[in-house]
Amino acid sequence: MEQPRIDPSRVKGWGVDADPENDPTYPMKKRNNGEHAGYTWERPPQQPTGVEVLHSNERPNLTAAFGTSTPPVALSGMIRRLAFKYSESSYGHWLPLMLADRVNAVEGVLDDLAHGHVPNLIDELGWKAEWEHNRKSLVARVAVGALVTSVAVAYLTRKRRDD
Amino acid sequence: MLAMNYRGPLRVRIDEKPMPEILHPEDAIVRVTRSCICGSDLHLYNGSVPDTRVGMTFGHEFTGVVEQVGPEVRKLKAGDHVLVPFNIACGKCVFCQQELYGNCHESNSQATAVGGIFGYSHTAGGYNGGQAEYVRVPYADVGPMVIPEGMDPDDAVLLTDVVPTGYQAAEMGGIQKGDTVVVFGAGPVGIMAARCAWLFGAGRVIVIDWVEYRLEFARKYAPCEAYDFRSLGDPVVFLKHTTDSLGADVVIDAVGAEAAGSAMQTLLGRKLLMQGGSATALHWAINSVKKGGIVSIVGVYGPIDTLVPIGNVVNKGLTLRANQASVKRLLPRLVEHVRKGHLDPKALITHRIPLEHVSEAYRLFSAKLDGCIKPVLLPPSARN
Ligand SMILES: NC(=O)c1ccc[n+]([C@@H]2O[C@H](COP(=O)([O-])OP(=O)(O)OC[C@H]3O[C@@H](n4cnc5c(N)ncnc54)[C@H](O)[C@@H]3O)[C@@H](O)[C@H]2O)c1
Numbered sequence: 001m002e003q004p005r006i007d008p009s010r011v012k013g014w015g016v017d018a019d020p021e022n023d024p025t026y027p028m029k030k031r032n033n034g035e036h037a038g039y040t041w042e043r044p045p046q047q048p049t050g051v052e053v054l055h056s057n058e059r060p061n062l063t064a065a066f067g068t069s070t071p072p073v074a075l076s077g078m079i080r081r082l083a084f085k086y087s088e089s090s091y092g093h094w095l096p097l098m099l100a101d102r103v104n105a106v107e108g109v110l111d112d113l114a115h116g117h118v119p120n121l122i123d124e125l126g127w128k129a130e131w132e133h134n135r136k137s138l139v140a141r142v143a144v145g146a147l148v149t150s151v152a153v154a155y156l157t158r159k160r161r162d163d
Numbered sequence: 164m165l166a167m168n169y170r171g172p173l174r175v176r177i178d179e180k181p182m183p184e185i186l187h188p189e190d191a192i193v194r195v196t197r198s199c200i201c202g203s204d205l206h207l208y209n210g211s212v213p214d215t216r217v218g219m220t221f222g223h224e225f226t227g228v229v230e231q232v233g234p235e236v237r238k239l240k241a242g243d244h245v246l247v248p249f250n251i252a253c254g255k256c257v258f259c260q261q262e263l264y265g266n267c268h269e270s271n272s273q274a275t276a277v278g279g280i281f282g283y284s285h286t287a288g289g290y291n292g293g294q295a296e297y298v299r300v301p302y303a304d305v306g307p308m309v310i311p312e313g314m315d316p317d318d319a320v321l322l323t324d325v326v327p328t329g330y331q332a333a334e335m336g337g338i339q340k341g342d343t344v345v346v347f348g349a350g351p352v353g354i355m356a357a358r359c360a361w362l363f364g365a366g367r368v369i370v371i372d373w374v375e376y377r378l379e380f381a382r383k384y385a386p387c388e389a390y391d392f393r394s395l396g397d398p399v400v401f402l403k404h405t406t407d408s409l410g411a412d413v414v415i416d417a418v419g420a421e422a423a424g425s426a427m428q429t430l431l432g433r434k435l436l437m438q439g440g441s442a443t444a445l446h447w448a449i450n451s452v453k454k455g456g457i458v459s460i461v462g463v464y465g466p467i468d469t470l471v472p473i474g475n476v477v478n479k480g481l482t483l484r485a486n487q488a489s490v491k492r493l494l495p496r497l498v499e500h501v502r503k504g505h506l507d508p509k510a511l512i513t514h515r516i517p518l519e520h521v522s523e524a525y526r527l528f529s530a531k532l533d534g535c536i537k538p539v540l541l542p543p544s545a546r547n
Pocket residue numbers: 201202203204205206324325328347348349350351352353371372373374377392417418419420421422423424443444460461462463464486487488
């Protein structure tokens with residue numbers, strides 16, 4: 001339970017060293033101490049909620065305007081909903097969100113395939129830029145990749161002597 | 164319409180997407196004329212910002228022509244060519260009222276620790292960004308500024324982020340005339356910070372990076388002394404040495420989470436993602452500033468813990484200052500600087516790339532190919 005507040009005017013010496021010049025936020029902040037009045041400003045009109053928007057449990061409501069890009073879906077969406085049960089101060093929030101991002105990338109590929117689109121990785125990774133401006137290194141990386149893959153394939157498909 | 168589409172770490176492509184709509188009475192729909200890729204986008208591109216959802220469109224640095232406005236928009240009208248600050252700000256909350264436009268309380272439901280930012284994951288509000296033909300711009304009377312008569316749109320687009328961020332980096336340094344200012348990072352932001360340090364009266368400006376062409380660019384543009392940290396051995400010792408063993412008066416971190424230079428930070432911060440990024444530059448900044456000095460941080464880090472030598476901050480009596488740039492607060496001053504020729508933002512633009520080639524543009528900027536400093540994406544309608 002919250003404890004009763006203390007009335008500053010009854011505290012001995014209250015404010016005797018207050019110095020408005022001592023403001024390390026200058027000039028970033030035009031201080032008006034409006035926040036002392038709490039969450040009382042006249043808010044902009046509220047954007048109607050058409051899609052699912054998760055909100056931080058460190059605030060009471062949705063912001064007056066919000067983004068509607070890519071609402072939570074599928075497994076990654078479930079993980080994200082879970083993450084939002086924890087505050088921004090908790091690993092319980094951020095680690096599941098990172099996990100959801102990785103899951104979401106797989107869902108993205110499945111979704112592409114379901115729509116009959118095979119993602120063109122060479123294009124998406126922007127390898128054309130590497131081909132034009134960094135060819136040697138690209139070729140070396142592809143060669144190493146191919147070598148590692150063929151060694152791995154050879155190893156995995158090798159004839160075992162003992163059978 | 165055409166829009167950039169994020170598919171997962173290092174994978175982006177151009178796709179047809181539905182047109183944005185007015186969703187809030189203070190919205191505008193803007194037809195994009197220019198949009199940049201920023202170092203901040205690289206944190207998203209690398210998959211290191213939590214809640215970056217597949218299918219999102221990035222892009223927080225853009226200019227465009229207003230196509231349509233919501234019923235509560237009073238100042239903007241269709242046809243206005245505007246530059247749009249990267250921060251989404253309501254103008255009414257107590258933070259906006261105090262000109263902390265990067266810290267608005269009515270633009271990001273998902274997190275209280277950062278205001279809304281265009282195209283910057285759900286952790287920054289879940290808005291689609293401007294690397295597209297059209298974009299929804301909330302609170303249209305607050306952020307957007309009609310591009311002043313006679314201003315080159317290439318200058319205008321850099322006023323949405325790079326210039327104010329570089330300027331605020333120097334401003335937060337509290338630079339006094341004659342101060343030695345060190346800037347970590349020779350990306351667009353670091354180069355601009357180095358340039359602006361002079362406007363505040365710096366006596367000496369030193370930039371540190373490890374990409375030779377960027378150091379060369381910084382040397383001429385800022386102008387400044389510019390060093391490759393790999394050639395310095397321990398950069399902290401070098402910086403102490405060159406400042407009579409006292410340290411720099413002001414050090415700016417314009418690198419952020421993607422910092423190279425320390426195997427341990429790279430492993431924890433960039434590979435395992437166990438911290439909010441690699442804090443190598445911030446570590447060097449704290450250790451190379453003088454006692455009682457100021458470290459100004461504009462490099463972006465993730466929301467979880469990040470290893471920095473906080474004990475030295477205490478023992479050296481340092482002041483740390485940091486924020487997302489408050490673009491709207493700074494615009495009037497910066498427009499004046501561009502007009503008077505004190506700042507030449509468009510000179511940072513090295514690449515103009517059709518929006519359709521967004522994947523290559525990301526790779527080019529991220530891998531620092533072809534001498535790239537700042538790439539601008541041009542949608543088809545802006546190319547005639
Ligand atoms: N606070 C804000 O409002 C704001 C706005 C825009 C950008 N940013 C941030 O500023 C940072 C820079 O942005 P940018 O567009 O210039 O990015 P960028 O990626 O182009 O530049 C970063 C530079 O830092 C260099 N670097 C890497 N490790 C280094 C180290 N240990 N020491 C010195 N240099 C090192 C890189 O080689 C690169 O040139 C990013 O973190 C970005 O997210 C912040």
